[in-house]
Amino acid sequence: MSATATPFEATVALMPPPLSLYIHIPWCVRKCPYCDFNSHGLKGAMPVDAYVAALLGDLDQDLPLAWGRTVHSVFFGGGTPSLFPPEAIGAILDGASARLRFAPGAEITLETNPGTAEHGRFRNYLAAGVNRLSFGVQSFDDTCLKRLGRIHDSAEADAAVKMAQDDGFDNINLDLMYALPGQDRAMAEDDVARAVSLAPTHISHYQLTLEPNTLFFARPPRGLPDDDDAWAIQEHCQTMLADAGYAQYEISAYARPGRQCRHNLNYWGFGDYLGIGAGAHGKLSLGHDGRIVRRHKPRHPSAYIDAAGTPAGIAGEESVTPPQRPFEFMLNALRLLEGFDPAHFEQRTGLPIDSIGAALARAIDAGWLERLDGRIRPPPWASASTTTWSVCSWPEPTTSVPACNASRGGIIGPCSSSSTWRVPTAARTSRPRSIPATVMPSTSKTVRCAVDPSRCCCAFPMTARCPP
């Protein structure tokens, strides 16, 4: 079966998945040198009122995509949403809940920079309706924080989390990054230990990625751990997190029982979301006509404010065609250790599972996927060694050399036949016998991609990544 020969006919009725709402706040006190998010260092006062009005106008324009549906989670991301005062966050939530039905107990998360914490402020966010905070701690080592250009030190991070707990927040995520410039394994482990000691419900543990269009990409900092060291850090920290009761459920996400991030789970389950704010993206399934639509908004804050709610406020919109859906579904679902239920594949893509039956069978034969308890998931050895399996161009897995992407966001680029990728020694040695040596070579650290860029399938350890 090949991608072109397969008749991808959407013969199953789309059953709209849970709906989430993403709200982007695009400003930060200062731009961090590693960050490629749509975030802008503050150059004066933020136009808070104008932005709140723009968000609600933007939402009004998106509403026909979500008539009658219920919002199960809201995520204020950025940027630094905690720069917005609680009153503004409350006004956005009031406006959104006047327009859309919110499920009782909907998860409402606010991304928070510890450098913006003030006494009393957290209580007011809670009163405004926020019930989950996600702190961008990154590290508890002051030298690392300086090298990362952060505006806070470790004492401030510690104090901010405790303040939020004192103010009544009982659902808190801490973002940590590892493989930092000058960081060794002991330092990374110390970061995890310090995070665990604060008893958050969730920890995100991201490998620092040098993203194009960042200062770190243009001028990589000195002292970055090599891939083997990064791999060792990851494996040891993973064990520490598991021992402390944080179960890994996704590439970078660890949670106490029942405290997985519901909003992100919906993304990874190929769920639906409205995206409002500068540069925000949305994805909606339209059950009545079987279309799946992606829509995004102007990236620059001032252009966004000017255009929101008008036709120019939609910077782009496209349909996800039936042949594109299996790939998009897998790209998300295979980030999860538990994989996916084939019934969800059918309900959320509109395609019968048989349309990818031959490709699935080949991937299972090759040991890239397995069936367990009615689900299809990455094999345990892959999750045990946190190998990231991304199926780039479903449904044409090949047993040739894999390619591309393994980083934090899991967003793929096309394979290139001339690029090389480094595979950490540990990943090579943990390769099970069922995986052909061509997939993870046992003799060389460098894998050369020899696959047709449009039809490659990639299965990659997290620390392997495309070179600059």
Ligand SMILES: C[S@@+](CC[C@H](N)C(=O)[O-])C[C@H]1O[C@@H](n2cnc3c(N)ncnc32)[C@H](O)[C@@H]1O
């Ligand atoms: C939008 S930021 C979150 C919150 C807030 N702006 C802050 O930085 O405190 C989301 C998280 O992504 C992670 N992140 C950002 N850039 C990254 C990169 N280049 N590599 C790995 N993780 C990154 C950081 O852990 C960060 O906290």
Ligand code: SF4
């Ligand atoms: S990492 Fe967070 S604080 Fe730093 S620039 Fe990016 S969004 Fe802003």
